[in-house]
Amino acid sequence: MAERKRTIPRLTRVNYPPRVFGFGATFVAIGALVVDRDWSLLLFIPLTLFFLVYPHLIYLADRLRRANTSLEHRAMMFDAFMLGGFTALIEFSGWISYTLLAATILNNTMTGGLRQLRNAMALYLAGLGSWGLVVGFDWRPEAPLPIEILTMVSLQCYILSTAWVFYTQNRRLNAIKMDAQDKNTLFGVLLELRSLSDHAEDLDELVEGALRQFRVLQPDRSFGFVLRDSNRLETLQFAAFSEDMVESQRIWVLRRLVRARQNLPDGYYLEGDGQQNGYFVFTLHSPINLSQGLLLVQAKRLSETDTKTIGLLLDQLGTSLANLLLTQELKKAAERDALTGVYNRASLDRDLKAVESVRQHNPSIDYSVVLVDLIGLKRVNDHYGHEAGDRLISTVAEGLSAVSRRGDRVYRFGGDEFVILCQDSTLEGAQVLGERIDRLVRGREMTLETEQGGSVTVPIQLSLGVANSAHDPARELLKKADERMYADKAHWYETNARYR
Ligand SMILES: Nc1nc2c(ncn2[C@@H]2O[C@H](COP(=O)(O)OP(=O)(O)OP(=O)(O)O)[C@@H](O)[C@H]2O)c(=O)[nH]1
Numbered sequence: 001m002a003e004r005k006r007t008i009p010r011l012t013r014v015n016y017p018p019r020v021f022g023f024g025a026t027f028v029a030i031g032a033l034v035v036d037r038d039w040s041l042l043l044f045i046p047l048t049l050f051f052l053v054y055p056h057l058i059y060l061a062d063r064l065r066r067a068n069t070s071l072e073h074r075a076m077m078f079d080a081f082m083l084g085g086f087t088a089l090i091e092f093s094g095w096i097s098y099t100l101l102a103a104t105i106l107n108n109t110m111t112g113g114l115r116q117l118r119n120a121m122a123l124y125l126a127g128l129g130s131w132g133l134v135v136g137f138d139w140r141p142e143a144p145l146p147i148e149i150l151t152m153v154s155l156q157c158y159i160l161s162t163a164w165v166f167y168t169q170n171r172r173l174n175a176i177k178m179d180a181q182d183k184n185t186l187f188g189v190l191l192e193l194r195s196l197s198d199h200a201e202d203l204d205e206l207v208e209g210a211l212r213q214f215r216v217l218q219p220d221r222s223f224g225f226v227l228r229d230s231n232r233l234e235t236l237q238f239a240a241f242s243e244d245m246v247e248s249q250r251i252w253v254l255r256r257l258v259r260a261r262q263n264l265p266d267g268y269y270l271e272g273d274g275q276q277n278g279y280f281v282f283t284l285h286s287p288i289n290l291s292q293g294l295l296l297v298q299a300k301r302l303s304e305t306d307t308k309t310i311g312l313l314l315d316q317l318g319t320s321l322a323n324l325l326l327t328q329e330l331k332k333a334a335e336r337d338a339l340t341g342v343y344n345r346a347s348l349d350r351d352l353k354a355v356e357s358v359r360q361h362n363p364s365i366d367y368s369v370v371l372v373d374l375i376g377l378k379r380v381n382d383h384y385g386h387e388a389g390d391r392l393i394s395t396v397a398e399g400l401s402a403v404s405r406r407g408d409r410v411y412r413f414g415g416d417e418f419v420i421l422c423q424d425s426t427l428e429g430a431q432v433l434g435e436r437i438d439r440l441v442r443g444r445e446m447t448l449e450t451e452q453g454g455s456v457t458v459p460i461q462l463s464l465g466v467a468n469s470a471h472d473p474a475r476e477l478l479k480k481a482d483e484r485m486y487a488d489k490a491h492w493y494e495t496n497a498r499y500r
Contacts, residue, residue, distance in 0.1 A: 012062040022103040025154030027051035080120040084127025197320030207240040224296035337412040340397035348411040366470040368430030371481040374416035375461035385451035399441035427468035463489035
């Protein structure tokens with residue numbers, strides 16, 4: 001049924017009610033005049049055919065032609081011509097003439113604007129003139145009072161029915177427009193969320209960007225996003241809120257979540273109190289490692305549309321988060337050493353190029369490299385097995401990372417060699433780092449499990465070499481550090497001859 005209604009041209013649907021009403025009213029007015037003036041009752045035949053039957057025939061014909069409006073346009077012109085003709089036929093009664101003319105003009109202007117109005121007026125006058133020539137002009141402005149009243153009332157009703165059709169059409173168009181605008185904004189926000197997952201560097205950037213986008217869509221609501229440990233739900237791991245949320249609100253929400261230790265069903269309501277607004281809680285369905293993601297939406301009520309929209313946003317946020325984590329994993333795999341987690345050789349090459357380029361533009365900014373070699377790895381491998389050797393390497397990497405400053409980076413250069421790159425550092429600064437390694441890592445004892453199932457304690461033996469860009473050319477920096485590291489190693493072997 002709805003399908004059939006949709007295929008009827010809009011113009012036909014708009015025209016049908018006013019036309020039926022206008023023609024019906026005109027039929028009553030002219031009919032009354034026919035009776036009042038004792039004209040031939042045979043006149044009722046064309047009157048009935050034109051005023052009562054014809055509007056329905058046009059509608060039916062339009063319905064059959066579905067989306068084609070050409071018939072309706074022609075019918076409207078024909079209406080104007082015929083109404084002009086009837087005006088002449090009933091000998092120019094003033095009010096009736098005016099009613100017919102007004103009906104024609106209104107209907108045509110409403111659907112076709114000024115051009116249609118002009119055409120309708122012309123055809124009306126043509127009909128009036130041609131029938132006037134046939135039946136003779138006999139101007140009779142006076143009509144009996146009841147007919148005048150009937151005509152006036154009909155005209156008013158006709159105008160009202162036209163206005164009503166206009167009003168309902170406008171309302172529908174407005175609703176469609178608003179809906180389209182909302183969908184457009186939603187679409188834009190979803191696109192933004194997608195692109196966020198490509199550009200965001202970390203969780204903070206992604207979630208804060210997403211919350212800003214949520215507010216584009218629903219500016220009068222506050223939003224929050226929380227990650228909690230899936231195994232210990234009272235442990236919150238991450239929280240971000242839309243900028244409008246004040247500190248006290250944030251703390252209130254977080255406390256409530258810490259207390260709500262169980263899994264919360266979708267749409268769970270954190271009831272507000274006198275000062276605080278309530279929040280709806282939605283759970284992110286896509287898995288984020290071992291965390292559970294919760295979206296908080298500040299609202300008193302949520303409509304079905306709101307809930308659907310939030311579902312879409314949540315899905316997109318989940319996908320973006322999963323993308324971000326995957327990208328981070330891939331990035332990590334590409335730039336980190338799998339065994340130790342410190343940066344790999346490829347990252348060292350890239351970072352060395354970067355610091356050298358900074359130094360070329362700012363010659364006063366020097367950098368240092370510290371080469372660290374683990375002594376005796378082969379021995380550990382041979383005596384206690386490869387796994388023990390791996391543990392030794394990892395422990396050294398951890399130690400080096402722990403003693404490095406924030407801006408320094410540790411790289412695994414080769415099997416048992418590490419490099420620490422110190423940006424914006426003097427030779428003396430790097431030597432201080434070398435001393436720290438000496439003090440805190442070198443010589444430290446660690447217990448290794450042997451392949452035989454026992455355990456053995458071995459000291460961490462290291463040799464170091466330091467070089468700085470202010471003293472040696474960039475191309476030779478690593479070579480210089482290597483030479484110094486070998487000298488240090490030779491010295492170590494001299495003083496620990498039994499290891500040879
Ligand atoms: N367990 C383990 N061994 C490795 C790894 N990478 C390289 N090696 C081994 O480490 C040993 C390094 O040998 P060497 O260069 O002679 O080092 P060293 O025994 O510490 O002796 P010097 O450094 O010369 O004092 C080799 O036997 C490599 O096979 C690794 O990832 N894990």
